[in-house]
Amino acid sequence: MTSVSHPLVARARHLADDLLAPHAERVDQEGVPAGHIDAVKRSGLLAVSAPEEYGGVPAAVARETAEILAGACCSTWFVQTQHHTPVATLAKSASPARDRLLGPLARGELLAGVAYAHLRAHPRVPVRAMRTRDGWRFEGTVPWFTGWGLNDVVLLAGVTESDEVLFAFTEARAQPGLRASPPMRLAALTAARTVSLELDGLWLPEEAVVLRQPYEEWAATDRLKTVNASPAVFGIAEAALALLDDATAGPFRARLSAVRAQAHALADQFAPHEHLEDRLALRTQSYAVLQAATTAAVVAGGGRAMSLAGKPQRLAREALFLMVQGQTKESRRAHLKALGGGLA
Numbered sequence: 504m505t506s507v508s509h510p511l512v513a514r515a516r517h518l519a520d521d522l523l524a525p526h527a528e529r530v531d532q533e534g535v536p537a538g539h540i541d542a543v544k545r546s547g548l549l550a551v552s553a554p555e556e557y558g559g560v561p562a563a564v565a566r567e568t569a570e571i572l573a574g575a576c577c578s579t580w581f582v583q584t585q586h587h588t589p590v591a592t593l594a595k596s597a598s599p600a601r602d603r604l605l606g607p608l609a610r611g612e613l614l615a616g617v618a619y620a621h622l623r624a625h626p627r628v629p630v631r632a633m634r635t636r637d638g639w640r641f642e643g644t645v646p647w648f649t650g651w652g653l654n655d656v657v658l659l660a661g662v663t664e665s666d667e668v669l670f671a672f673t674e675a676r677a678q679p680g681l682r683a684s685p686p687m688r689l690a691a692l693t694a695a696r697t698v699s700l701e702l703d704g705l706w707l708p709e710e711a712v713v714l715r716q717p718y719e720e721w722a723a724t725d726r727l728k729t730v731n732a733s734p735a736v737f738g739i740a741e742a743a744l745a746l747l748d749d750a751t752a753g754p755f756r757a758r759l760s761a762v763r764a765q766a767h768a769l770a771d772q773f774a775p776h777e778h779l780e781d782r783l784a785l786r787t788q789s790y791a792v793l794q795a796a797t798t799a800a801v802v803a804g805g806g807r808a809m810s811l812a813g814k815p816q817r818l819a820r821e822a823l824f825l826m827v828q829g830q831t832k833e834s835r836r837a838h839l840k841a842l843g844g845g846l847a
Contacts, residue, residue: 509560509564509567510547511551511564511568512567512568512571514546515546515567516571518543518546518572519571519574520575523539523576524574524575524576526539526576527576527578527814528811528812528813528814530578530579530694531811531817532811534693534696535576535579535582535653535694535696537653540579540582540614540653543579543611543614544611544612545611547611548568548572548611549583549586549590549608549610549611550590550610550611551565551568551587552590552594553591553594553605553608554594557605562770562771566734566770567734569584569734570735570738573734573738573739574741574742575742577691577692577735577738577824577825578692580735580738581692581695581735581828582614582650582653582696584735585615585616585649585650585654586614588617588619589604589608589656590605590609590615592670592713592714593608593713596713596714598710598712598714599710600671600711600713601713604656604672613655614650614654614655614656615655615656615657615658615672616648616649616654616657618645618647618657618660619658619659619670620646621644621645621646622660622721622725623725623831623832628661628662629643629644629645629646630643630645630660630661630662631643631663632660632662632663635706637709638707638709639661639671639706639707639709639711639712640680640705640706641659641680641702641704641705641707642702642703642705644700644701644702645659648683648697648698648699648700649697650675650696650697651675651686651696651697651698655674656673657672657674658670659672659705659707662718663715667716667718668714668715668716668718668721669712669714669715670712670713670714670715671711671712671713672711672713673705673707673711679705679706680702680705680706681702681705682700682703683701684698684699684700684701685698686698687699690824691821691823692821692824725831726831727775727776727779728775729830730779730782730783730786730834731769731782731785731786732763732788733786733789733825733828735825736789736793736822737759739797739818739825740755740759740793740797742814742818743797743799743815743822744756744759744796746803746815747799747800747803758795759796762785762788762789762792765785766782766785766786766789769781769782769785770782783833783834783837784837786834786837787837787841788841790825790826790838790841791841793822793825793826794822797815797822798819800815801815801816803815
């Protein structure tokens, strides 16, 4: 792992070593406890995507803290990583919600979740936002919402009749027009408390809106976010390699370091819209290293690796999850092509 010198990196390591990693297998089976989220809130890590005056940090610092948290407890990382999109969205907004929410979110007084991945299903519209006289009404189904029962607020998105995306904040609780399903049982990260949300006339006032933009403009920006390798992939891979002896881990670690360095160089040295094919190629390469590293940890662990109390099987399942997290049509196509090429 790269080593960035920053107080938040030190706090992330302390949190990972003292709380998250020692309890990761239990959390995987029982769910992310409120105490873990309280610790993240107190750490200052929820400000990494905020403007500098609110505690925001350089991208390299944010990446390393994400690697550390994901490698220690991917479920806890996944709950808190939802928070950073609402913070970044508010930072660019002129909405009244910015003054009301940005400070509390950056200080860790509130934890935010997101309900917008369904926008990537366009032209299908799972959630419709309809204008009312003094606000907006939401109808439809949010297929995935992570952190139910842990989040304080949710950034909810819908598509308007004029094909705009509309993002607005509401409280993350059952309320008139908003109902959550029972928590989903998943192959990995069940602990992150993921539900679907049924929206049946949920009304939100105009001042809750933080973004309204033509769909194609939003989608163009969103696509730029999904071509880069995820820091969580590197964190999980590092955790898996730590289970191997040095001689066995050496070749894996060399490949991991090379892919990470190239991915970070593209992110730091070029504009987000540049070298998209190279970024996507490195994303798929990071998955290959992740899969190899977690498989090696299972093989090295033998039969004991299959115990639900064992770390290798948890990391292998988390690797499967990361392969589809944040997936778009473009990233899926590139990943499948890379996998097929390995069979030629």
